[in-house]
Amino acid sequence: MNSFDLLDQQIKNVLEKLNFRKPTEIQQIAIPLILEGHNVIIISPTGTGKTEAALLPVLSMLLRLKKSSHVNGILVLYITPLRALNRDLLHRISQLCDPLGIKIYVRHGDTSRKERTQQIRDPPDILITTPETLQAILPGLYFRYFLRNVRWVIIDEIHELAEDKRGSQLSLALERLQLLTSHDFQRIGLSATIGNPEEIGKFLVGVSRPFKVAVSSTGRRYHIVVDAPQPSSEDSEIAEHLYVSPEAVARIRRIIELMRSSTSCITFVNTREMAEILTSRIKALEGKFEVGIHHSSLDKEVRVDAEHQFKDKKIKMLVSTSSLEMGIDIGHVDLVIQYMSPRQVTRLIQRVGRSLHKEGMPARGVIITAIENLDDILEAAVIAKLAIMGKIEPIKIPEKPLDVLAHQIVGFLLDFKSMDLQNLYNAIIKAYPYRNLSKEEFLSVMRFLEGLGLVKIRGSQVQRTRRTWQYYYENLSMIPDTRKYDVIDTTSGRKIGTLDEEFVAEYGIPGRSIIMRGSSWKIEDISENCVYVCPIKDISAAVPSWIGEEIPVPFDVAVRVGALRRLLADAKNPMDAKKLLRSLMLSEKTADLVIEKINNIRKAELPIPSEKLIVIECPTNYGDENAYVIVIHSCFGSLVNEALGRILAALLSVRYNTSIMLSTDPYRVVLKSTRKINPHHVAEMLQELKPDHVPHLIKISVKNSGMLIWRLLHVARRFGAISRNAEITPGVYEKLPEIYSGTPVYEEALREVTSQKLDVTNLCKILHFLRDGKIGIEVITPQEPSFFAKLALEPLFLRDYVSTGKPIAEIIEYVKKRLLNERLKVLCINCLKWEIETSVSAIPENMKCPVCGSVLLAMTSVYDDETRRVLMKVKRGEELSDKELKTFRSAQLSASLFAEYGKRAAIVMAGRGIGPKTAAHILSMCHNCDIDELIKEVINAERTFLRTRRFWSND
Amino acid sequence: MPWKDVILEAYTEARPYIVNVKWFKELLNKILNEAKNLNDVIKTVQNLLESEDVVKQTDLKIFLMFLEKVMKGQR
Incomplete structure (x- = not known):
């Protein structure tokens, strides 16, 4: 039977x-499941009509309900993780709802005041919103009334929400809504990619509510190829001009060739900085087609503009991070390119799934990997195979986050003024993330909130306080709140994007080049909230960097890469190896290349690290005289290696009484020290490490780490223990672990670190296997670092933007132009009868006063009237104050500089923050230099001024 | 290299990228039987671009891209 037949006639x-x-x-x-009233989790690939699968039966029931009763207010809540999705969705479902007379409104952070008022006067039948706006409206006087009749809640892209604290918050918000409505509403969750649908179903409905899983049987077909382009001689030539390696040029050229072969395509990258680098390189090589960039640090206007231009086919390709992964309609895409390994199967499926949004059409994807990095190629191959097999990573739902709990307890109290503690606890543990919350943990949070004055406990009742409202509304969002700096293009005055606080603190030095919006910029100045930049052509620039963006490679993927290494190394003949690689979607040439690389590695007669063999390597000739390095080859993924590395670093630093520097990647742990570490000690440590001790050792190893302290600050803010506006001095910052030790704040920060940044469970599993002999350990001490060690010691990323021999001609040209356009006041200090305002470019080489013929001409700012006043005082023979004396001497010095150096003096004096003293120094230093050298000195002096100007009144 | 070998080499490189392998293989065989030289093949493929659906169009364009690369290598 056709399921449409079950719908209301009006809908049909x-x-x-x-x-x-x-x-579909x-x-x-x-549709039948929803019409029967079940809670349903719908899993189906993008472009298969999921939204309609949820909405059509809901609309049908809504129409029938409206016909049979006088129910009013909001009946359907449609929640999505993104505002952009809301707008898209409104447009899409209006065509269904408008003819039926069903009102839909969108309400989120961008909704205007006028629209908000309208929504209160005339509430919609369907409200499309975000989890944060739901938080904002739940306690509202009007909305509480409108929401009391909600019958259906649809959560779109549920996987995006379930995996972080936004989801924990939403799960509790739904329990609050449940209490408000006093009836069970039907819950429907939508997703294209879920590895563990049963658990996400539980997340959707909470504890003790049944649900059904509706999953499409056919799934989406994916056509994925893994390619590692090899450089040609032409690539080597281009590489010199682009300041990148020939291998990087080969990759970029392959992307361009593929772009030309497609109608429109998206290239996904893993970090915003890679998006910036790649776009700038592609633009440098591609003259014919327009290429756009899209990532979350760009201004919203810029992103929306890029989406529209792409949809309208004005842009042939968009280079994007995960910001384009979710279901915003961006029109027809016939090819998705992934630059470097996507690191997770889910990522690859979401990204490649963006191509050809039509049922039955295969999604076409190409992974362009790095020829220099065998790990990248094998990892991409493993992920491509898993994606085609539909083996997606399970979503990890955060377990009872306590800061979210604190906020939602306050939310419950805003909804109901006061509550019985037991009833509140019962409501909370119905939310799936809090099903294991003990009463003791609940009371501990409650007591902490009472200590902060956010709640009052009176016997068995808990009440709100005067601070409750402010705390609740200041902390609506669970998205980490990091300070951003606006980046302003000084040539146009336009904001081009934002930079994170951490980046500005580290790299924000005037004169430094950054890449943003696919172009290069030089930082000119930094104020409290803004970074001022000017465009430059130099593409060998420094690159914006953002915190925590690298996608961790899961345990399962890394283990499979290890297994693949082993199988390739053990292959009896090249044909077997080639067959294996071809089954993993590798192109012909890439497969040949991998086999060649493996053969070369075998020739070195060193053991090949795999999922069954940990190799501890101590290269005797590391190349750094003052550092010893140990590389632990462990194919167990980013988070296991981070946990393992932290424990080993902590234990070794005690044993050797020295500090250990740690770095990790999915296949290695690298330990560096100024003292020589015996690799056999590391092997012993690993073998003796008991899995039971791991949780305790982790607690010790992260105790005072930056990782924990940064989280403590954010968790404390979410708890309301630290005000959002409080300036945290470095002294207080470092003491945060001590201050919050033994509180729910510390407990939550530690939980965040151990669950998000480390994989303790799989580390314990590895340690068990080591003890059982299922995993072996081998120690090697080669003279030079092995092939696999080099991959960690010489990061691949550096090869994508080589910055040696950085040309600064463009900067010099730009500054020269600017200085010549500056305007100065020229005043004859001899007769004081002549004064002009002029641009530096108009000043002749041998300027004289036309009145008295003197060459003593002072140069000052066009806004300066003080110099003339002081000089008049001198002429009248009046006494000068200290300040006036300083002005007089400055005028004298600038006049003598002009007399001696002519126009060059004017050019220098036009520099920002350059007074006569600094100018005298520069001019004497550059007496015989050419103009470019002089400008370089002006640039340096301007940088010094910008860095130190807060300490200066004037020069 | 004889022109048919050039075509075959381009096909070998392009094959992992091609979604409709069966269709493409048959098409290429047909073209190879009818064409007299490399230019004939390129012309036929280019003419086909107009009439095929988007997925097949991309397959054809990718093949042409690899063909161009192999030809460049020849020169």
């Missing part, structure tokens, strides 16, 4: 008009 009419005659597979499965 609309569907017919819209030419929707046959339900997922609609056929989901």
Whole structure:
């Protein structure tokens, strides 16, 4: 039977008009389940009509409800993780709802005051919103009234929410809504990619509520190829001009060739900085087609503009981070390119799934990997194979986050003024993330909140306080709140994006070049909230960097890469190896290359690290006289290696009484020290490490780490223990672990670190295998670092932007132009009868006063009237104050400089923050230099001034 | 290299990228039987671009891209 037949006649009419005659597979499965009143989790690839699968039966029931009763207010809540999705969705479902007379509104952070007022006067039947706006409206006087009749809640892209604290907050918000409505509403969750649908279903409905899973059986077809382009001689030539390696040029050229072969394509990268680098390189090589950039640090206007231009086919390719992964309609895409390994199967499926949004069409994806990095190629191959097999990583739902709990306890109290503690606890543990919350943990948070004055406990009742409202509304969002700096282009005055506080603290030095919006910029100045930049052509620039963006490689993927290394090394003949690689979607040439690399590695007669063999390597000739390095080859993924590395670094630093520098990647732990570490000691430590001791050792190893302290600050803010506006001095910052030790704040920060940044469970598993002999350990001490060690010691990323021999001609040219355009006041200090305002470029080489013929001409700012006043005083023979004396001497010095150096003096004096003393120094130093050398000195002096100007009144 | 070998080499490189392998293989065989030289093949493929659907169009364009690369290597 056609599931559309089950719908209300009015809907069937609309569907017919819209030419929707046959339900898609997922609609056929989901519509009857929803009409039967089940909570349903719908899993189906992008472009298969999921939204309609949820909405059509809901609209049908809504129409029937409206016909049978006088129910009013909001009946359907449609929650999405992104505002952009809301706008897209409104447009899409309006065509269904408008003919039915069903009102839909969108309410989120961008909704205007006028629209908000309108929504209160005339509430919609369907409200599309975000989790944060739901938090904002839940306690509202009007909305509480409108929401009391909610019958259906639809959560779109549920996987995006379930995996972080926004989801924990939403799960509790739904329990608050449940208490408000006093009836069970039907819950529907939508996703394209879920590895653990049963658990996400539980997340959707909470504890003790049944649900059904509607999953499309056919799934999406993916056509994925893994390629590692090899450089040609032409690439080597281009590489010199682009300041990158020939291998990087080969990759960029392959992207361009593929772009030309497609109608429109997206290239996904893993970090915002890579998006910047790649776009700038592509633009440098591609003259014909327009290429756009899209990532979350760009201004919203810029992103929306890029989306529109792409949709309108004005841009042929967009280079994007995960910001384009989710279901915003960006029009037709026939090819998705992934630059370097996508690191996770889910990422690859979401990204490649963006191509050809039509049912039955295969999604075409190409992974361009790095020829220099065998790990990258093998990892991409493993992920491509897993994606084609549909083996997606399970989503990890955060376990009872206590800061979210604190905020939601306050939310419950805003909803209901006061509550019985037991009833509140019962409501909270119905939310799936809090099902294991003990009463003791609940009371501990409650007592902490009472200590902060956010709640009052009176016997068995808990009440709100005067601070409750302010705390609640100041902390609506669970998205980490890091300070951003606006980046302003000084040539146009336009904001081009934002930079993170941490980046500005580290790299924000005037004169430094950054890449943003696919172009290079030089930092000119930094104020409290803004970074001022000017455009430059130099592409060998420094690159914006953002915190925590690298996607961790999961345990399962890294283990499979290890297994692949082993299988390739053990292959009896090249044909077997080639067959294996071809089954992993590698192109012909890439497969040959991998085999060649493995053969070369085998020739070195060193053991090949795999999932069954940990190799501890201590190269005797590391190349750094003052550092010893140990590389632990462990194919166990980013988070296991981070946990393992932290424990080993902590233990070794005690044993050797020295500090150990740690770095990790998915396949290695690198330990560096000024004292020589015996690799056999590391092997012993590993073998003796008991899995039971790991949680305790982790607690010790992260105790005073930056990782924990940064989180403590944010968790304390979310708890309301530290005000959002409080300036934290470095002294207080470092003491945060001591201050919050033994509190729920510390407990939550530690939970965040151990669950998000470390993989303790799989580390314990590895240690068990080591003890059982399922995993072996081998120690090697080669003279030079092995092939695999080099991959960690010489990061691949550096090869994508080589910055040696950085040309500064463009900067010099830019500054020269600017200085010549500056305007100065020229005043004859001899007769004081002549004064002009002029641009530096108009000043002749041998300027004289036309009145008295003197060459003593002072140069000052066009806004300066003080110099003339002081000089008049001198002429009258009046006594000068100290300040006036200083002005007089400055005028004298500038006049003598002009007399001696002519126009060059004017050029120098036009520099920002350059007074006569600094000018005298520069001019004497550059007496015989050419103009470019002089400008370089002016640039340096300007940088010094910008860095130190807060300490200066004048020169 | 004889022109048919150039075509075959380009096909070998392009094959992992091609979504409709069966269709493409048959098409290429047909073209190879009818064409007299490399230019004939390129012309036929280019003419086909107009009539095929988007997925097949991309397959054809990718093949042409690899063909161009192999030809460049020849020169």
